[in-house]
Amino acid sequence: MKLSQIGNKIDPINEILENFLDDAGVTCAILCDMGGEILTTKGDISTLDFTNIAAMAAGSYATTKGIANLLGQSEFSLLFHQGTKNNILISSVENFAIFIILFDANTILGVVKQKSQEMKETLKIIFEEIVKGKGIVIKKAKVFEERDLDKVKPSKKKPKPAKKEKIEKEEAEEKDGSSKKFDFDSLMIDDLDDIF
Amino acid sequence: MFKGSKVLQPEDLNQMNNIIEKLKTQSKCLVVLIVDDSGHLITNTESDPSIDPILLGTLTAGNFGATNELAKLIGEAEFTLVLHEGNKENIHMLAIGDCGILVVIFANTTPIGLIRMYSQKSVTALLPYLEKMQVEKKASKKDLPSDEDLENLFNW
Amino acid sequence: MTMLNYAKKEIICKIVYYGPGLSGKTTNLKFIYGRMDTQYKGKMIAIATETERTLFFDFLPLDFGKIKGFTTKFQLYTVPGQAIYTNSRKLILKGADGIVFVADSQIDRMDDNKSSLKDMALNLREQGLDIRNIPLVMQWNKRDLPNIVPVEKLEETLNFRKVPTFEGVAHKGIGVMSALKTVIKMVLNKLGG
Structure with a gap:
């Protein structure tokens, strides 16, 4: 969610963060x-x-x-990262926002985890209110675009070569490269012409 | 020939495969990957064929890179533990010197202590092989353009 | 950095598309994905925000198959163009073997092109790479729009190394495959030499 969409609801959000701190x-x-x-930031x-x-x-x-997607x-x-002095914890409030928490070795991870979970819930309520009130549609950030990409498969028509000579004519003859001979010393540069 | 490339020999790959297979058995994890510092997958243990190891390698390398940058930004040289907790599986990542990353994916029922201990051992064992791959050293600072060189390059 | 894997008999190279925000880097990759025959391409990933701006990177693996026993793979990445993602751009450049610099031809984007090029020089240096000799091509994108800078001016201002350049209309595929092919050739030539 963008800052502009949050508007004056930023005050209760700040309060939640302060309490969490x-x-x-x-x-x-x-x-x-x-x-x-x-x-917003606090602390x-x-x-x-x-x-x-x-x-x-x-x-x-x-x-x-993306990794989660891949693993199903x-x-x-x-996400938890432990350093020698500082630790960092990253989590999200659904698809609304990401929060990043920094803490040192004196703070107990278990407590941070539990309190951040509670904060997440309260923040979620506020974000949902904003969405409802303003009729905002939160689009999911996409990681995999396979399906969309298949849709935009270019038409069979070759792109028009532009006027200037510099723009090479686009070649898209997709031959089977495996049948070509490959001289390792020539580093397959000639074969590229066939692939493209 | 092959200036500036990394070279991986079959016998070294075999050794690395042995190390990660052993890690998989001992730590009872699900998948192990070795990714180089450019994000190229070096090798991985056999896993569910539906998982594309190249994509997994790229995403984990990107993720690890981002994590390392985060560490620097908060004044840590590196994070000693990088752990992502999922609803079924967790990911643990470790740097192999500055040549690559060891990625261990494990069920969240597996104790993290076990994973950490065996992963650390594997990193030590893997390091010499990854260092060996680096045939050519990176350009030294004096070979790289100075601020002045760059200013002269673009005379705006 | 190119990986030459004698065990799996494969060569893997990394090509990075760099340039200011909204110059058409992702569009280049999408066109390549659409154009390449299935046997030559893997799955593409686009890590984007909900407004479809690149958030971290796009990734497209190309696999030119076994030719004389060696599989040749090119992994294409784009960087996020927006100013706040400076650290991400630096990360993506790590181990790059070749660069396609995608410039936006529009008059009011010239300053962005310049600062992106400078940003690239500095980020390459941070990764131990040298903008003066890394395989590089440039694409003057968006030639179909009004209010564009003449090519001569783009050449003069941005093409400091006299590298191969291509006039592009990425969404129609103009100048896309030729730029990719040229940078691939440059990378392979450098490896061989």
Whole structure:
């Protein structure tokens, strides 16, 4: 969900995050949209490059979604990374938002997990209210596009070669490469012409 | 010939396969993959044929890369434990030096302690083989363009 | 970095599509996916936001099959163009063997093209790669739009190395396969030399 869609509901969201910070005893929490754009932050982030953290966390989350897809499970609900001083936990509120929690070794992981689960539930209610109230349709971020891609299979017509000579005529003769001889020294450059 | 490429010899691949098969048996995990630092799949244990190991390799490499960047961003050299918890399966990833990644997928009923211990052992065993693949060293800093070089390159 | 696997008898190379946001990198990959015969392509992944902007990368594995006993594979990646994904762009460039720089020909995108090219130079350097010698081609995309920069101007401003360039209309496939083929040849030539 985009920040612009949240509007004044950002206040209760901030409150939820603040309560979570107190309850779980974590250093800071970042809430961003599925693409990694910051929605809000709470706690001490003064020393952090949180814009990049959120962008990277979104990438990390999206790839695990892809992995889950591949393995036939719905998602990896929780990503946990342990460092020497700092730990990080990434999770999502359905398809609405991603939250990133930073905490140090003094905080107990079990507590963070449990409290974040509770926070997730309350945030979910708010996001659902926004969606309902504004009639927003939240599209699922796609990882696999196979089906869409099959739809856009180009027509048999070859693209028109453009006027300038520089644009090479597109060749799409798809011959069976295996029947071609391959001289390893020539690094199959000649064979490429057949494949393309 | 083959400047700047990594070379994988059959006997080394065999050894690596032995290591990950042993890891699979000992730790009771489901799938093990070795991915190089460019995201190319080196090898994997046999698994469900419906799972495309190349895609899995690419996604895990991307994910591990993102995780490492995150570590740097919060002031950690690297994360000592990277764990993704799913509703059926978990993923544990470890760096093999700076040459590659070991990816272990296991059922969430399997104890993580077991997975960590055997994975760590495998990383130690795998490292020499991955280092050997690196026939050519990366360009040293002095060969790379300086800020000034780049400024001169684009004279905007 | 190219992997030459004597055990599986395969060569794997990595090609990265780089360029400013919305210049048409993903469109290039989608066209290639559509155009390639099934035997030459694997599954494509697009890691995108709900608004279909690339969030992390797109990936398309091409497999040119066994030719004289060696399977030659090219893995195509795109980087996310939006400014906030700078770390992701750096990551995707890791081990790149060749680059297709996709520039947006529109007049008001020239500054974005320039900063993307500079960003690429720096990110390549971070990965131990040199923009002055990595196999590179450039595509002047969106030639079908009004208000575009003349090709001569694009050449003068962006083509600092006089690499092969292609006028492109990626969604129609113009300049797509020729750019890919050329960069592949450059990568293979470099390997051989």
